[in-house]
Amino acid sequence: MAAEISDQLDRLGKIPRYFGDDITEQAIDDRREQMKKNLQIAESEPYFGRLDFQEDGKKGPDELYIGKVGVSKDASNELMVIDWRAPVASLFYSFNGGEEDIHYDSPEGLVEGDIHLKRNVVIRKAKLQRVVDSYVKGSDESGGTDEFLLYRLGDKKDNRLRDIVSTIQAEQNHIIRAEKNKPLIIQGVAGSGKTTVALHRLAFLLYHYRDYMSANQMVIFAPNRMFLDYISNVLPELGVGGIQQTTFPEWAHEIFGRKFRVRDDTADLSEYFSTHLQFKNRTNAGKIKGALTFKSMIDEAFSLYEQNLIPAEDFVLWDGCKIDRKRIEQWNEEQRHFPTKIRRTKIQKRLKAWIKEQVENQLPHERKERKKTADNKLRAFMKAWPDYDAFSFYKELFKKSHVQAFAQPVQHDLPEEIIEETRKRLNKKEVTAEDLPAMLWIHQKLVGKDKQFTYQHVVIDEAQDFSPFHIEVLKSNTMEDSFTILGDISQGIHSYKGIDRWQEFIDVFEGKNSQYVELKRSYRSTYEIIEYANRILENMKHTGGLAKPVFRSGEPVKEIQLGPDERIEKVTSIVKQMKDTEIDSIALVGRTAKDCEKLYHSLVALGEDEWKLITADQSEYKGGISIIPVYLTKGLEFDAVIMIDADRHNYQHNDRDAKLMYVGCTRALHQLWILHEEEITPLVGIKN
Numbered sequence: 001m002a003a004e005i006s007d008q009l010d011r012l013g014k015i016p017r018y019f020g021d022d023i024t025e026q027a028i029d030d031r032r033e034q035m036k037k038n039l040q041i042a043e044s045e046p047y048f049g050r051l052d053f054q055e056d057g058k059k060g061p062d063e064l065y066i067g068k069v070g071v072s073k074d075a076s077n078e079l080m081v082i083d084w085r086a087p088v089a090s091l092f093y094s095f096n097g098g099e100e101d102i103h104y105d106s107p108e109g110l111v112e113g114d115i116h117l118k119r120n121v122v123i124r125k126a127k128l129q130r131v132v133d134s135y136v137k138g139s140d141e142s143g144g145t146d147e148f149l150l151y152r153l154g155d156k157k158d159n160r161l162r163d164i165v166s167t168i169q170a171e172q173n174h175i176i177r178a179e180k181n182k183p184l185i186i187q188g189v190a191g192s193g194k195t196t197v198a199l200h201r202l203a204f205l206l207y208h209y210r211d212y213m214s215a216n217q218m219v220i221f222a223p224n225r226m227f228l229d230y231i232s233n234v235l236p237e238l239g240v241g242g243i244q245q246t247t248f249p250e251w252a253h254e255i256f257g258r259k260f261r262v263r264d265d266t267a268d269l270s271e272y273f274s275t276h277l278q279f280k281n282r283t284n285a286g287k288i289k290g291a292l293t294f295k296s297m298i299d300e301a302f303s304l305y306e307q308n309l310i311p312a313e314d315f316v317l318w319d320g321c322k323i324d325r326k327r328i329e330q331w332n333e334e335q336r337h338f339p340t341k342i343r344r345t346k347i348q349k350r351l352k353a354w355i356k357e358q359v360e361n362q363l364p365h366e367r368k369e370r371k372k373t374a375d376n377k378l379r380a381f382m383k384a385w386p387d388y389d390a391f392s393f394y395k396e397l398f399k400k401s402h403v404q405a406f407a408q409p410v411q412h413d414l415p416e417e418i419i420e421e422t423r424k425r426l427n428k429k430e431v432t433a434e435d436l437p438a439m440l441w442i443h444q445k446l447v448g449k450d451k452q453f454t455y456q457h458v459v460i461d462e463a464q465d466f467s468p469f470h471i472e473v474l475k476s477n478t479m480e481d482s483f484t485i486l487g488d489i490s491q492g493i494h495s496y497k498g499i500d501r502w503q504e505f506i507d508v509f510e511g512k513n514s515q516y517v518e519l520k521r522s523y524r525s526t527y528e529i530i531e532y533a534n535r536i537l538e539n540m541k542h543t544g545g546l547a548k549p550v551f552r553s554g555e556p557v558k559e560i561q562l563g564p565d566e567r568i569e570k571v572t573s574i575v576k577q578m579k580d581t582e583i584d585s586i587a588l589v590g591r592t593a594k595d596c597e598k599l600y601h602s603l604v605a606l607g608e609d610e611w612k613l614i615t616a617d618q619s620e621y622k623g624g625i626s627i628i629p630v631y632l633t634k635g636l637e638f639d640a641v642i643m644i645d646a647d648r649h650n651y652q653h654n655d656r657d658a659k660l661m662y663v664g665c666t667r668a669l670h671q672l673w674i675l676h677e678e679e680i681t682p683l684v685g686i687k688n
């Protein structure tokens with residue numbers, strides 16, 4: 001097989017690239033390039049699994065080799081390796097040894113049969129490293145699927161998330177292959193593979209629906225650039241490129257075509273996540289502006305605006321030459337299918353054409369003067385028909401004086417303190433992240449949707465931090481409600497603006513059967529760490545449920561009480577100890593950004609130059625030894641986590657602190673250390 005792959009690569013390598021204008025040649029060249037990429041993937045790891053499957057009615061089993069990409073023999077086109085996304089490969093993931101009813105869905109219908117062998121193989125750089133038979137028919141010797149999974153989970157990780165094609169679990173396989181046109185909402189405990197599974201699902205959809213889905217019409221929403229950098233290897237490893245990856249504010253700015261000053265996370269969050277601080281206004285504002293009732297207020301405001309769109313007077317050029325307002329209204333009605341701003345431009349054009357006609361009907365020597373008069377009239381008429389953009393319209397809704405009639409729904413129904421706070425900010429040309437869904441909604445009503453921002457499939461990761469209004473906006477830009485929405489309520493540290501229950505999103509898809517799935521098994525951390533983190537969950541009001549560990553045992557979680565001024569000394573000695581072992585990535589997780597900065601500078605002053613301080617504006621995650629505030633660790637993982645100030649006053653007995661503590665602890669793969677100077681946080685000790 002290796003020789004065949006290498007021959008094919010050689011052959012393709014000899015064909016010169018095509019740079020001409022012929023579309024057919026371009027398509028053939030693109031296909032060749034894709035084949036080359038696939039063969040390069042196959043060259044280092046041709047397959048990871050073998051499944052001997054005997055289809056009912058056949059004489060014996062077929063040996064099926066399953067790899068990251070399909071490979072066929074050049075000459076005969078005979079399939080040597082089956083792509084992991086092919087229908088039959090589904091058996092490799094769903095079969096765990098005990099099932100009696102063995103079947104898969106093929107385009108031709110249900111195929112039933114029997115499995116004789118399921119074998120996991122590790123090949124690295126074309127060298128066979130490990131073979132585990134997880135099932136051999138009629139034998140008691142099979143290692144079981146978990147043995148291989150545990151082996152892979154024990155692998156060292158670097159600073160990037162990796163593909164899991166060889167060990168996708170049955171419950172993850174269901175999600176990856178789920179129907180395209182049903183919004184899929186996934187609640188998964190920390191480390192259950194949500195992010196990884198979402199990326200594999202995109203690769204699957206592109207394969208399965210290759211005739212009508214394309215990568216550039218798919219998009220992934222993630223919380224920040226650093227997270228996007230962290231996940232950036234998975235899709236290329238799966239041979240997929242070209243999927244858009246963004247954050248909601250970035251996406252909004254692209255649509256607006258301009259940048260607003262978004263008063264958001266960097267400043268506010270580090271304050272918000274400082275101990276004891278509660279932002280009363282923000283707490284309400286985030287929830288209220290994200291709710292569908294706010295969307296209804298905007299809709300109502302907009303329809304009032306539409307009702308009084310056309311200036312109240314007839315359009316009069318001079319005596320005996322006018323167009324009735326009613327007629328202009330009729331024009332407006334005829335163009336109703338266009339968004340407001342476009343309609344305005346169209347009517348303006350029509351008025352111009354009418355003016356031209358009227359001027360031409362005048363005596364030649366009067367035309368110039370008449371034209372001037374008419375232009376002035378048109379200018380005045382259009383001025384009385386205000387031309388808003390999303391920002392100026394939104395701003396009208398929060399005005400204190402000269403309030404437009406259409407602002408009434410908002411002025412009447414929103415709490416005064418939110419109106420006041422929003423007005424002040426908008427006057428400074430500043431918005432918050434929570435204003436963006438409403439502004440986008442207005443923008444689309446004014447100018448319509450841009451095809452460039454309409455998608456065949458949308459993935460939202462860390463979706464518990466999105467609001468129903470966010471989902472509604474994205475829904476209006478997504479064909480056939482094709483969504484994969486993933487998150488964990490227990491990690492909802494931004495719940496002041498996000499959701500507490502997935503039902504809030506299910507309600508957005510009312511009328512369309514959304515599918516809700518829970519992932520309970522956690523693959524990231526050792527048994528000991530998961531059990532420890534589960535204790536924190538027991539202190540939370542809104543959780544996504546307890547995590548079930550995969551039985552991968554490691555060291556016990558270490559709780560260490562520090563003496564006064566002992567922190568730096570202890571931290572450096574723990575890290576030194578770790579460096580002598582297999583541990584590569586270490587995170588010192590602090591409670592606030594300020595704390596982390598202080599610790600970082602103290603360490604640098606002592607000559608510790610390997611440590612990296614991670615801040616909110618960072619766009620890259622480089623691995624190694626990081627000092628990071630707990631709220632920024634979300635989505636990431638580290639071989640070892642040292643929670644550096646897990647005292648009772650830093651992590652108090654409330655939902656927000658419990659979520660922060662939970663997020664911090666569940667980032668650890670192999671080791672978790674809990675350092676505290678005062679009494680340890682009650683979150684890891686007592687139950688509600």
Ligand SMILES: Nc1ncnc2c1ncn2[C@@H]1O[C@H](COP(=O)(O)OP(=O)(O)OP(=O)(O)O)[C@@H](O)[C@H]1O
Nearest residue numbers: 164167168169190191192193194195196523524635
């Ligand atoms: N089936 C699997 N086989 C091997 N490793 C897996 C599997 N599923 C998940 N993992 C590993 O578990 C870890 C957690 O995965 P991932 O980050 O996708 O989970 P998550 O649910 O998004 O986590 P969180 O919500 O805590 O950020 C990763 O290291 C991933 O490679």
